[in-house]
Amino acid sequence: MNTLLLAASDTFVPPGPRDFEFPGIGGSFFTKPMLIIVLGTLLVAVFFYFAARSAQRVPGKLQFAGESAYGFVRNSIALDAIGHEGLRYVPYLATLFFFIATLNIFGIIPYFQFPATSKIAIPLFLAVISCVIFNAIGIRRMGFGGYFKAMMFPPGIPKPVYVILAPIEFVSTILIRPLTLCLRLTLNMFAGHLVLLLFVLGGEYLLRDYGGAVGIASGAVAIFGSIVLTFFEAFVQLLQAYVFTLLSALYIGGALLEEH
Amino acid sequence: MHPDRTGSGPAGSGRKGEQDAWGAFGLVVSGVLVWGVVGGLLGRWLDSRIPVLVGLLVGMAAGLYLVWFRYGRP
Numbered sequence: 001m002n003t004l005l006l007a008a009s010d011t012f013v014p015p016g017p018r019d020f021e022f023p024g025i026g027g028s029f030f031t032k033p034m035l036i037i038v039l040g041t042l043l044v045a046v047f048f049y050f051a052a053r054s055a056q057r058v059p060g061k062l063q064f065a066g067e068s069a070y071g072f073v074r075n076s077i078a079l080d081a082i083g084h085e086g087l088r089y090v091p092y093l094a095t096l097f098f099f100i101a102t103l104n105i106f107g108i109i110p111y112f113q114f115p116a117t118s119k120i121a122i123p124l125f126l127a128v129i130s131c132v133i134f135n136a137i138g139i140r141r142m143g144f145g146g147y148f149k150a151m152m153f154p155p156g157i158p159k160p161v162y163v164i165l166a167p168i169e170f171v172s173t174i175l176i177r178p179l180t181l182c183l184r185l186t187l188n189m190f191a192g193h194l195v196l197l198l199f200v201l202g203g204e205y206l207l208r209d210y211g212g213a214v215g216i217a218s219g220a221v222a223i224f225g226s227i228v229l230t231f232f233e234a235f236v237q238l239l240q241a242y243v244f245t246l247l248s249a250l251y252i253g254g255a256l257l258e259e260h
Numbered sequence: 261m262h263p264d265r266t267g268s269g270p271a272g273s274g275r276k277g278e279q280d281a282w283g284a285f286g287l288v289v290s291g292v293l294v295w296g297v298v299g300g301l302l303g304r305w306l307d308s309r310i311p312v313l314v315g316l317l318v319g320m321a322a323g324l325y326l327v328w329f330r331y332g333r334p
Contacts, residue, residue, distance in 0.1 A: 157329065164295070164322045172283075172290035180282060250279040 012205045015197035020118060020190070036116040040102040048098075073097050077246055082253035089252055092133065096126065097245040100185065104237035107193055108230050115237065118189035120182065123244075127182035130248040131174070138255030147255075181247060188240045192233045199226035284327045291323020292316055 022031040051066025059067060073094040078086035086093075100117060107115030117123055138147040151173055152166040199222050206219030299315015 154329065164318065165326055167294045168287060168291045168319070168322055168326060171294050172286040176286040176290045176293075180286060247279065247282065254279070 011209060012202070015194055015201055019197055020193075022114075032112070032114055033116045033119050036103060036106045036112055036114060037122070040099065040106060040116065044095075044098045044102050069098065070094050073245065077242070077249050081246055081249035082256065085256055086249065086253065089249070093245050093249055096130070096248060097241055100126065100244055101238055101241035104189060104241055105234070107189065107196075107237060108233050113196075115189040115193055117185055117240075118193050120186045123182040123185040124178075126185075126244070127178040130181060130251065131178035134248070134251040134255045135174070137252055141256060177251060181244060185240050185244050188236060192236055196226060196229055196233060199223070199229055280331050284331055287326045287330070288320065288323040291319040291321075291326065293319070295319030295322065 022033065024030055025032065025035065048066055048070075051062050051069075055063055070090075074087070074090045077097070078090045078093055082089065100123075103116040103122065105115075106112045107118070135147075138151070141147070142150060148170070152169045153162055154169075157165065203219045203222030203226060206215045206222060208219075209215075210219070295315040295318050296312065297315075299311040299313070299318075302315070303309055303311035
C-alpha cells in the first residue's frame with residue numbers, strides 16, 4: 001500500500017501556489033487574471049449602464065434586475081450598517097460589491113475558472129481604498145486631531161495607560177482593518193480555488209491513471225465532490241463579496257458615529 | 261419617490277456583532293504586534309531576549325484590556 005501511494009505521488013502533482021501564476025496570453029504581458037478583471041469591469045459597467053438607461057416608471061426586466069441588485073446593497077448593507085446617512089455611500093458600496101462578486105464568480109465560470117480576487121493585489125487595493133475613505137470621512141467629520149483623539153484616546157482610562165493603549169488603537173484601525181479585509185477575501189478565494197483544483201485534478205488522476213476498482217470508485221466520489229464544492233464555492237464567493245462590503249460599510253458607519 | 265426603508269433601528273444594530281468580533285480580533289493582534297515589535301527592537305539594542313517576551317505579554321494584556329474596555333463593559 002505504501003509503495004503504491006509513493007508511486008502515485010511520483011506522477012500526481014498536487015495543485016499549489018504555482019497554479020496561481022499564469023503566463024502572458026500569446027507570450028505578452030497580459031495574463032488571464034488581467035483579462036478577467038477587464039471582462040468583469042466591463043460586465044458590471046455594461047449591465048448597470050443598460051439597466052439604468054432610459055429608466056421607466058414601470059421598469060422593464062433589465063431595469064428591474066438592476067434595481068433589485070442595487071436595492072439589495074442599498075437596503076441590506078448601507079441602510080442596515082450605517083443608517084440613513086449611509087445612502088450617500090451606496091454608489092461606492094454597490095460598485096465594491098458587484099466588482100468583487102463578479103471577479104469572485106469567475107472562479108466557477110467554465111473556461112475562465114479562476115477567481116481574480118485570489119491575486120492579492122486586487123483585494124489589497126480595494127481594502128486600501130476603503131481604508132482611505134472611512135478615515136477621510138472621520139477626519140472630515142471631527143477634524144484631524146479630533147478624529148485621532150476619538151480613535152486613540154477613548155475617555156475613561158487613567159492617563160498613563162494611554163501610552164500603552166494609544167498605539168494599539170492606532171495600528172488596529174489604520175493597519176489591521178484593511179489588512180484583515182484584504183486577507184479574508186484573498187485567502188478565501190485562494191483556498192476555494194485550491195480545493196476545487198485538488199478535487200478535479202485528483203479525481204481525473206484517480207479515474208484515468210490510477211485506475212482499478214479503487215481508483216474509479218474514489219475518483220467518482222472526488223468528481224461528484226467537485227460538483228458539490230462548486231456550488232459551495234458560489235455561495236462563498238457571494239458571501240465574501242458581501243462581507244467585504246458590509247465591513248467597509250460598518251467602518252464608514254463607525255467613522256460617522258465616533259463622537260464621544 | 262422611493263419606498264424608503266429606514267434601517268432597522270439604530271445604525272447597524274443587527275450587524276454590530278460582526279464588526280465587534282473583527283474589532284476584538286484586530287485589537288488583540290495589534291496589541292501583540294505593536295509591543296512585540298517594540299520589545300524586539302529594544303532587545304536587539306540591549307542584546308537580550310527578555311524585552312521581546314515582556315513586549316509580547318504586555319501587548320497581549322493591553323489588547324485584551326482594550327477588548328474588554330470597548331466591548332465587554334455592561
